Amino acid sequence: xxxxxxxxxxxxxxxxxxxxxxxxxxxxxxxxxxxxxxxxxxxxxxxxxxxxxxxxxxxxxxxxxxxxxxxxxxxxxxxxxxxxxxxxxxxxxxxxxxxxxxxxxxxxxxxxxxxxxxxxxxxxxxxxxxxxxxxxxxxxxxxxxxxxxxxxxxxxxxxxxxxxxxxxxxxxxxxxxxxxxxxxxxxxxxxxxxxxxxxxxxxxxxxxxxxxxxxxxxxxxxxxxxxxxxxxxxxxxxxxxxxxxxxxxxxxxxxxxxxxxxxxxxxxxxxxxxxxxxxxxxxxxxxxxxxxxxxxxxxxxxxxxxxxxxxxxxxxxxxxxxxxxxxxxxxxxx
Amino acid sequence: xxxxxxxxxxxxxxxxxxxxxxxxxxxxxxxxxxxxxxxxxxxxxxxxxxxxxxxxxxxxxxxxxxxxxxxxxxxxxxxxxxxxxxxxxxxxxxxxxxxxxxxxxxxxxxxxxxxxxxxxxxxxxxxxxxxxxxxxxxxxxxxxxxxxxxxxxxxxxxxxxxxxxxxxxxxxxxxxxxxxxxxxxxxxxxxxxxxxxxxxxxxxxxxxxxxxxxxxxxxxxxxxxxxxxxxxxxxxxx
Numbered sequence: 001x002x003x004x005x006x007x008x009x010x011x012x013x014x015x016x017x018x019x020x021x022x023x024x025x026x027x028x029x030x031x032x033x034x035x036x037x038x039x040x041x042x043x044x045x046x047x048x049x050x051x052x053x054x055x056x057x058x059x060x061x062x063x064x065x066x067x068x069x070x071x072x073x074x075x076x077x078x079x080x081x082x083x084x085x086x087x088x089x090x091x092x093x094x095x096x097x098x099x100x101x102x103x104x105x106x107x108x109x110x111x112x113x114x115x116x117x118x119x120x121x122x123x124x125x126x127x128x129x130x131x132x133x134x135x136x137x138x139x140x141x142x143x144x145x146x147x148x149x150x151x152x153x154x155x156x157x158x159x160x161x162x163x164x165x166x167x168x169x170x171x172x173x174x175x176x177x178x179x180x181x182x183x184x185x186x187x188x189x190x191x192x193x194x195x196x197x198x199x200x201x202x203x204x205x206x207x208x209x210x211x212x213x214x215x216x217x218x219x220x221x222x223x224x225x226x227x228x229x230x231x232x233x234x235x236x237x238x239x240x241x242x243x244x245x246x247x248x249x250x251x252x253x254x255x256x257x258x259x260x261x262x263x264x265x266x267x268x269x270x271x272x273x274x275x276x277x278x279x280x281x282x283x284x285x286x287x288x289x290x291x292x293x294x295x296x297x298x299x300x301x302x303x304x305x306x307x308x309x310x311x312x313x314x315x316x317x318x319x320x321x322x323x324x325x326x327x328x329x330x331x332x333x334x
Numbered sequence: 335x336x337x338x339x340x341x342x343x344x345x346x347x348x349x350x351x352x353x354x355x356x357x358x359x360x361x362x363x364x365x366x367x368x369x370x371x372x373x374x375x376x377x378x379x380x381x382x383x384x385x386x387x388x389x390x391x392x393x394x395x396x397x398x399x400x401x402x403x404x405x406x407x408x409x410x411x412x413x414x415x416x417x418x419x420x421x422x423x424x425x426x427x428x429x430x431x432x433x434x435x436x437x438x439x440x441x442x443x444x445x446x447x448x449x450x451x452x453x454x455x456x457x458x459x460x461x462x463x464x465x466x467x468x469x470x471x472x473x474x475x476x477x478x479x480x481x482x483x484x485x486x487x488x489x490x491x492x493x494x495x496x497x498x499x500x501x502x503x504x505x506x507x508x509x510x511x512x513x514x515x516x517x518x519x520x521x522x523x524x525x526x527x528x529x530x531x532x533x534x535x536x537x538x539x540x541x542x543x544x545x546x547x548x549x550x551x552x553x554x555x556x557x558x559x560x561x562x563x564x565x566x567x568x569x570x571x572x
Contacts, residue, residue, distance in 0.1 A: 142530065149527045153516070153564065190374050197504065199467045199520035237371040241347070248346035249471065249528070273370035278344070 002306050003066070004073045005096075006298025007053075009089035010081025010109050011133060012040040014049045016060040017295030018071070019302055022119050025064035027288065027295045028056045036169045039162065046084035053092050060294070068100040075301025078106030079322035080134070086318040094316055104316045105309065107301045109292075110135060110324040114146060115303060116296035117258040121283035125334065127252045129243045129271070130324075132259035132292075133158035133177075136239070137324060138200060138246045144329045149246040150200030157235055158261045160204040164231055167215055168224050175291075180228045181264050187229020191222055195234060200245050202238045207231070236267045240274050253280035263290040307331040347383075347503070352418055355405055361418035363387075364411065365503075380412055383503035387414055390463060390502035397461035399454055400476075400498045419498065421477040423489060425451070426470035429529055432486045439490055447475070448535055450497040452542025455521070458499070459554070460547060464513045466504030468521035470528060474498040511550065515557035518543070522562070 001021055008015040012033075018026040032048035034040050061067070076093035077086060090106075097104040114128050128139040128146070136152040155163075158177060165176035170183070194210055196203040211218070211231065218227060243255055255271055262268075268284045275282045289296070307330040339362070342350040351362040365380045384407060394401045402417040423432070425447060433443045451473065458465060465472070476498050481488045489495070506513075518540070525536045544551055 140527075142527075145530075147527045147530065148523075150523075153519075153561070190372055192374070192378065195375070195379060198516055199469065199504065199524065201520060201523070233372045233375065237375055240370050245346040249469070270370040274368070277369065 002072050002302045003070055004075050004298040004302035004305065005060070005071050006107070006112075006294040006296065006301055007074075007076040007089040007093045008109070008112070008292055008294045008297045009049045009053075009085045010077045010079070011085065011292060012045050012048075013292040014052055014056060014085075014089070015292055015294035015297075016053075016056045017293055017298045018060055018064040018066065019295055019298045021302075022299065024295050025066065026060040027293055028060045028063060029291075029293055030056055031174070033173045036171050037166050038172070039166065042082045042084040045082060046088050049085050049088040053088060057092070057096075068096070068102075071100065071102055073105055073301060073305045074100070074102050075105045075107050075297050075305075076316075077109050077112070077297050078317070079319035080109055081318075081320060083318065083320050086320070090316065090318045094313070097313070097316075103305070103310065104313060105301045105305055105311050106316055106318075107297045107304070108322055108324065108327045109297075110137070110139075111146065111327050111329075112296035112300040113258040114139065114256075114324075115300040116289050116293075117256045117262075117283065117285055119299055120285045120289050121256060123254050123256045123283040125252070126254035126256035126283060127243060127247050127250060128256045128258060129239060129262070130259045131157050131239060131257065131261035131267070133162055133261075135259060136202065136204075138242055139324060140246060140250050140252065141329070141332065141334075144332070146324050146327070146329065148323070148325055149249065150202070150242045153198065153201050153203050154205040155208065157202075157204055157239065158259070160208050160235060161231070161261070163208055164211055164228075167212055168227070175260070177261060177264065180232065181266065183225045183228040184232045184266065185229075187223070187225040187227070189222055189226040189230075190233065191218070191226065191230040193230060193234045195238060197238055197241055200242050200249070202242055204235060207234065232264075232266055236264075236270050239267065240270050243271065244274055244278070247278070247280065253278070255280065255282045257282065257284045258290060260291045263287045303331040355415055358405070359418040359420055360405060361402065361416050362413050363416070364413045366412065381409065384409060384412065384414060386505050387502040390505040390507075391416070393461065393463055393507065394458065394499065394502075397457055397463060399457050399461075399463070400496055401502075402498065402500060419474060419476045421480045421488075422474045422498070424471050425473040425475060425497075426528060428475055428489060429470060429532070429535075432489050434531070436486070436490070442492075443490065444532060444535060445538060446492045446495075447497075448538035449542045451521075452539040452544075453546045454497050454499060455517070455539075456543045456546040459514045459517070460549065462507050462509050464506050464508050464517050465499065465502065466506060466517065466520075467501060468517055469524040472499065472501040474500060511553045511557040512561070514554050515559075515561040518554075518558045519561045 406415040
C-alpha cells in the first residue's frame with residue numbers, strides 16, 4: 001500500500017493531491033488567471049505559485065485527514081513545463097521530503113495525465129489523445145513505453161485556442177478555452193479554415209495566423225461566436241481524424257481523452273460519434289481531473305514507486321523538455 | 335458498373351471493396367461520410383482527397399514510381415476504382431509477421447525493403463511529389479510474376495518483388511525542401527512507433543534516400559534536421 005502526495009505546477013495551475021492506492025484523499029488547486037488579452041508568463045506564474053503553495057499544502061493535508069508521517073513518497077512534476085513554476089514546486093517537494101524524511105520521486109507530467117485518465121475511467125489499454133495548452137499528442141502503449149504516434153509539429157491545440165481567445169479579448173476566467181467553448185455554442189455560420197493533417201501529425205500555427213491576420217475583415221462578415229464555432233469544428237475534426245488513424249493503425253477500439261482541452265464537451269461529442277461509427281468506445285473525465293492537478297502526479301508517482309522506481313535526492317531536478325516516450329513504464333506488464 | 339462487391343476492410347477514412355471491373359480485379363476505395371465533422375468540411379475534405387489521390391497516382395506513373403492503375407473516379411459516390419494487387423503484402427505486415435519470424439533473413443530482408451523505400455521516396459521527391467502519409471501500411475510489396483507459392487517464403491525472393499506506393503489522399507505537389515523534410519519526418523515517426531524493435535531501419539532508408547541521387551540532397555537533409563529539432567525540442571508546457 002502506498003500513500004503518495006503530488007505537487008504539480010508546470011503551468012498556470014498549482015495543484016497538490018494525495019492518493020492511497022488509487023483512492024483520492026485530497027485534490028486542491030489554485031489557478032493563476034491573467035487579464036483578457038494576456039497570457040501567463042513564467043516569472044509571474046512562479047510568484048503566484050510561491051504565494052499560494054503553503055496554503056494549498058495545508059488544505060490538502062487537512063482534506064486528507066493525514067499527517068506527514070503517514071505519507072510514503074513525495075512526488076512532484078519533473079517536467080515538461082515552464083522552468084520557474086516547476087522549480088517552485090520542486091523546491092517545496094524537496095523540502096517536505098527532507099523535513100518528513102521521505103523518499104522523493106519526479107514524475108513526467110504527460111504520464112500523470114494518462115495514468116489519471118486510466119484510473120478514473122477504468123480504460124484498460126486505450127489510444128490516448130492528450131490535448132492541452134502545451135501538448136497535443138496521440139499516444140499508445142507498447143512494450144514498456146507510451147509511444148507517440150502523432151503530435152503537433154508546431155503549437156499545441158490549447159495554445160491555438162488560448163491565443164485566439166486573446167485576439168477576441170475573451171476573459172481568461174475560468175479558462176480561455178472554456179469561454180471559447182461557450183461562445184461556440186452560439187455560433188451558426190461556418191467559415192472554412194486551413195485544415196492541416198500530415199500523416200498522423202497536425203499543425204495549428206497556420207490556422208492561428210490566418211485568423212490573426214484577417215480578424216478585422218472576418219468580423220465584418222462573421223460574429224465572434226461564428227469564429228469560435230468554426231475554429232473548434234476545424235481543429236477538433238483534425239484531432240479526431242488523427243486519433244482515428246492511430247486507432248486503425250494499432251487495431252485499438254478505445255480512446256481516452258486527457259489534458260485541459262479534453263474537458264471540452266464538443267470534442268468529447270465528436271470523438272464519441274467517431275467511435276460509435278467504428279464500434280469503439282470513448283473515455284473522458286471532467287475538469288477536476290482533466291485540468292492539471294496534484295492527484296495525477298501523486299498517482300503516477302505511486303505506481304512507479306510501487307513497481308520499484310526510485311530517485312536519488314541529488315537527481316530531483318526539473319527539466320522543461322521531457323518527452324512522454326522517455327519514461328520507462330515499470331508498472332505495466334502487458 | 336461493378337458486380338459482386340465484397341468489403342475487404344474498413345480503414346480510418348475509407349471502406350475498401352474488392353470487385354471485378356471490366357474483367358479486372360479491382361479495389362474500390364470509398365471515402366464514406368464522417369458524421370463527427372461539419373458537413374461542409376466533410377464534403378470539401380473528401381473531394382480534395384479524391385482529387386489528390388487520382389492526380390498523384392498519374393503523376394507517380396510519369397515519375398516511374400509504381401502505384402495501382404487508376405480505373406475510375408466517382409465523386410457522386412465518393413469512390414475511386416483502382417487496380418487490386420492479389421499477390422501483395424503491406425510492408426508493415428512483412429516486417430512484423432514475416433521478417434521477425436525468420437531470423438536468418440532479418441538483415442537481408444530489412445536491407446532490401448529499406449533500400450526500396452529510400453529509393454522510391456527519393457524518386458517521388460525528385461519529382462516534387464510529397465506523399466504526406468508515409469507509413470509502412472501505405473507501401474505494398476508485390477510479386478512481379480505471381481509465383482503461386484502459398485507460404486511466406488515467396489516474400490524472400492527479392493528479385494521478384496517490387497514496392498508499390500498507395501494511399502495518396504494526403505499527397506500534393508510542392509517544390510520546397512520544407513515539405514520533403516516533413517515527409518521524411520513523418521516516415522521516421524511512423525517507423526519509431528510501429529517498428530520500434532528495429533531501431534536502425536530509418537537510418538538505412540535515409541542512406542538509400544541520400545545515395546540514390548545527389549541533387550539538392552544537402553538542403554533536404556538540413557531541412558529535415560530542422561523539422562526534427564522543431565518536433566523534439568518544442569517546449570511542452572502544461
